[in-house]
Amino acid sequence: MFRTTTTTTTRLARARRAYSALHAGQKLPHTQSPIISKLDFFNSVTPKGQQIPTFRVLDGTGRILDGAECVDVDETLARRLYEHMNLLPTMDNVLYNVQRQGKISFYVTSYGEEATIIGSAAALLKDDEVLGQYRETGVLLWRGFGLDNVMAQCFGTKNDTSSKGRQMPIHFGSPEHHFHTISSPLATQIPQAAGVGYALKRSPDRRHNVAACFFGEGAASEGDFHAGLMLASTIPCPVVFIVRNNGFAISTPSSEQYNGDGIASRGPGYGIDTIRVDGNDVLAVLTAVKDARRRAQEQGRGVLVEAMSYRVGHHSTSDDSFAYRARSEVEDKKRIDNPLARFKLFLEHNGWWDEAAEEDMKARLKSDVMTAFKKAEKEQYGEVGNLFGDVYGGEVPWNLKEQRAELARLLGKYGKKWKPWESRLKRHVGQGKDVAGKDVV
Ligand SMILES: Cc1ncc(C[n+]2csc(CCOP(=O)(O)OP(=O)(O)O)c2C)c(N)n1
Numbered sequence: 404m405f406r407t408t409t410t411t412t413t414r415l416a417r418a419r420r421a422y423s424a425l426h427a428g429q430k431l432p433h434t435q436s437p438i439i440s441k442l443d444f445f446n447s448v449t450p451k452g453q454q455i456p457t458f459r460v461l462d463g464t465g466r467i468l469d470g471a472e473c474v475d476v477d478e479t480l481a482r483r484l485y486e487h488m489n490l491l492p493t494m495d496n497v498l499y500n501v502q503r504q505g506k507i508s509f510y511v512t513s514y515g516e517e518a519t520i521i522g523s524a525a526a527l528l529k530d531d532e533v534l535g536q537y538r539e540t541g542v543l544l545w546r547g548f549g550l551d552n553v554m555a556q557c558f559g560t561k562n563d564t565s566s567k568g569r570q571m572p573i574h575f576g577s578p579e580h581h582f583h584t585i586s587s588p589l590a591t592q593i594p595q596a597a598g599v600g601y602a603l604k605r606s607p608d609r610r611h612n613v614a615a616c617f618f619g620e621g622a623a624s625e626g627d628f629h630a631g632l633m634l635a636s637t638i639p640c641p642v643v644f645i646v647r648n649n650g651f652a653i654s655t656p657s658s659e660q661y662n663g664d665g666i667a668s669r670g671p672g673y674g675i676d677t678i679r680v681d682g683n684d685v686l687a688v689l690t691a692v693k694d695a696r697r698r699a700q701e702q703g704r705g706v707l708v709e710a711m712s713y714r715v716g717h718h719s720t721s722d723d724s725f726a727y728r729a730r731s732e733v734e735d736k737k738r739i740d741n742p743l744a745r746f747k748l749f750l751e752h753n754g755w756w757d758e759a760a761e762e763d764m765k766a767r768l769k770s771d772v773m774t775a776f777k778k779a780e781k782e783q784y785g786e787v788g789n790l791f792g793d794v795y796g797g798e799v800p801w802n803l804k805e806q807r808a809e810l811a812r813l814l815g816k817y818g819k820k821w822k823p824w825e826s827r828l829k830r831h832v833g834q835g836k837d838v839a840g841k842d843v844v
């Protein structure tokens with residue numbers, strides 16, 4: 404049996420004191436971590452039992468919270484924010500129904516995320532490079548892309564400057580508006596944004612800019628999220644990562660997507676400034692993203708913003724969300740924390756808005772959307788041969804030549820005889836003759 408004598412205890416205490424004196428201030432290589440001798444496991448980034456706070460400016464009645472930090476917003480800016488927030492659901496209502504009628508193949512709405520998207524758009528410089536996921540059409544509208552361009556892309560007409568009618572609806576892109584083309588595979592834009600940030604930093608005439616990268620909390624489960632943040636943190640490069648935490652990745656609720664404190668808890672792991680913000684409060688989003696872009700630009704390093712909101716709409720037109728969530732839940736969220744209603748109250752408190760202005764705006768927006776929709780619905784599609792262009796530079800490779808020749812043969816055989824092709828070809832510029840020559844007629 405082992406017995407501890409008084410002498411042993413004293414000797415041990417003396418040894419411990421000597422050890423502490425010797426090791427006081429000592430650090431292991433490559434770290435400033437203080438040395439401790441108690442097991443201290445930790446989790447997430449806040450003291451135990453607490454969560455990362457959420458930055459908010461507007462209360463539920465549209466008033467600015469006492470002492471809240473907020474950028475200056477005058478009447479012109481406030482009205483512009485509100486009108487763009489309203490343009491989104493007006494456009495979504497029309498295009499969602501148009502898809503249901505089979506006139507376009509697919510659509511994604513922004514219901515519930517109007518404040519997150521428009522607030523962020525307004526916080527960026529017009530020439531900051533935006534890499535979006537797919538639910539950020541509002542950024543393009545804020546930058547003046549226009550409803551005609553939106554419709555042309557969704558309908559794939561000859562006026563589709565994003566993709567010449569070759570992409571699924573909502574895959575917008577516009578170099579003029581510094582908006583990189585949307586691609587469906589989740590999270591690919593995140594490491595790309597780090598590369599764009601690096602390129603901006605290396606271009607003397609673009610050092611005033613940052614890359615702004617949008618994605619959902621679901622996309623943050625992809626490896627590319629980690630690669631992107633790692634790059635932006637270590638190269639480093641100026642990127643504002645804006646994660647829209649809307650509670651769902653299609654049918655998977657966010658409670659099943661992570662065990663940590665949301666996505667914001669991951670930022671400190673990469674040593675980048677991070678903030679969580681009320682995504683239903685346009686003034687909070689605007690203020691937070693503006694400061695995030697300032698930090699990213701000044702530090703030349705990534706910054707992470709997590710905007711908390713709720714996806715009110717179905718994931719897309721390919722989804723029926725009532726298969727996995729209650730209608731009553733959606734109705735409650737719409738009512739309790741509606742970003743449009745909150746900001747409208749703010750405008751009214753300032754004497755900048757009334758019911759007449761509301762009615763006038765709604766009528767105007769609806770008419771703008773309907774005019775653009777009707778124009779695109781009747782518009783011609785581009786030349787059939789567009790199908791083969793813009794894939795490779797230089798000479799067209801043999802496999803595309805073969806495919807083009809095969810299409811020419813089929814157009815010659817069926818172009819006039821098979822009704823679906825016949826009617827469809829009539830809507831294309833050149834009616835297929837650019838591929839099949841006179842054979843098609
Ligand atoms: C690599 C990859 N995996 C899966 C999908 C299918 N998919 C499309 S959207 C989506 C959910 C994304 O959720 P989130 O990132 O939270 O964005 P939200 O739709 O909520 O805006 C999934 C799984 C995909 N497009 N790409």
Ligand SMILES: [Mg+2]
Binds near residue numbers: 619620621648649651
């Ligand atoms: Mg989501």
